[in-house]
Amino acid sequence: MNLIPFAYLASTQELVDVADVPSGKDCQCVCPSCKIPLIAKKGMVKEWHFAHDSQFIDKEQTEPCDFSWAVAVKMMIKQLLMDGTEISLPDYHMELPSIGYKSTNQKVLITKPSRVKYSNPTLKEYGCDIILEVGGKKLGLIFFMSKKNTMDEQTIDPHLVGLIGVDINGFAYDETGKAINHLRAYLKLSIESHVRSKSWLYHARQRSVIEKELQRQRTLKNLELSRDARLGRNKALDTTVDKFQSSWFCVACKHSYQGENIGLNPCPKCNSHFYRKAV
Template identity: 35%
Template sequence: MGAFTLIPFGLHLKSNQVVDVGSVQNGIKCDCICPSCKTPLIARHGSIKEWHFAHQSRDVKKKTVKPCDYSFAVSVRLMMKQLFEEGAMLCLPAYLKSLSSTIPGSEHPYSHRYTLTEEKVVQFDIVESELMRNGVMVDLVLKIGSFELVVYITYDGRRIPEQLKSPENNSGVIEFNVMSLMQAFEETKSGQYKDALIEFLARSHTGKYWHYHPREVRFQQRHDEFVCENKETLLADIDTPRGIYQNTNIYTGPATHTNTTEIANASPKTLSTSKQQSRIYALEKGSESVYVLLGSHKASYENGEGFRENTMGKYTDFRESMLHLCIKCEQSWEGKSNLCNQCQSFEYTRSVF
């Protein structure tokens, strides 16, 4: 769908429902209008371009109620609202986050990566759109029980506002980048975009990013308590280096240590040195002091020019102590190769010495 300039969904007059271009008749017989400006739409079922809606001639001024802000993203948002109201499912990605606390009596931080929530498929009880949260008009507010999830749709030129990343009402915040729909929609035949969107929302976590989860507060409290209770062991571990990434228990991907009780039960030998922690942090977030080698630009966290990241491609002659993390499947490993065994790709691999 050429740069996402085409419109897949319109408002059907008789049913008052948002419909895809494949479910209506070709041309002006589609009986659809633009939800924004109320101008009649024309359905284009072409043989070259992807099927799409277009506004009829702007000369039809008497049928145009207001200036039009209708776009691909707006049409997707309207269809998403309708689908969720009809009971559509949403695949939520796992949320992994590094939390850090300064060890009491020192300037040394102790960081650990937690799985705040696993990947899951959810059906929501209440669906609302265009509500204010933290002074920002958000696209969707989805509720299940007492849990509220804010969805903010992004695309080129529209980023998620910073104030949504620490919400005052403690809602979960998910960014949904509509550009992630590109492949799914390009593979869709005869304009059946509604089915493609239903499938994508329910089965794929691509393009969905957590920015906040209410569990962050509880996990940070537990992390702080663990650091305070184990400060002597942690400081002793810093003073007795045992080499880079010698202890494999501290970081092995999302299945490792999802709460601080498990960490507290670990023996002191499994706790990492500050040098080891700095490398783990560089793998996850980037660092000013540690070089990060990327399999391709896809492995970058886009931290900016201040972070020391270099793209090197596929490589199989590192030393055995090299650390690697695949951000696509969350696999981590040590060794000479930056090829991820799980997804059989090097393109999403971050590596440090």
């Protein structure tokens, strides 16, 4: 996957999709990096792409041009974001550190997936590739070439309400694994409507959501511990009091049920032991 999908129109320096220009030399495009004229190749086998016109490459030139698929895609995503107004964002779940309550690897929801309107896109601010303003707050986007799942919270600019990682390689193929021949249109659709290739690296709310959930679990764990302690005392009683089947009647719901003579024996209908009496 290293075929160039986008190039500059020689006349306007606008970044265009190979799908939107005539084939061959008629494309009138130049390489955004080395400015050499390009040839639009729209064949049946490979995905459509631009190639440098060898006629214009100097014999002395030994280094091949470094303009790549990824650089072209990053440029186009930036252009689309600068021109756009809407972006879809994925959900964000974070794993909780275990405090020994119930299962490990519990995940907590930080934010739901959403499609938001943005304004004032700006390039290269707060250590991000692009900043979008969403509801008056600054959302940062960072482009990367391989999966990046975490980000050190300390390194994130406090101006940001959130940070989204965009995996450029995720756009190499569509969701069915096929090469994409109208990549510009696909990228536009992806930005606006897909959560694919995007992931949250940080959300300003993540710390407080996790703290709150951990606090809740600590409380539940403590309740469980004190209940166990109580049941432990009952177990001790079991050795001294004979246990036998006993009939109970719930005054609240008029339900008769079987239980044991000791213990709480709550009514199975009301889940309460306050209204039961032995019969």
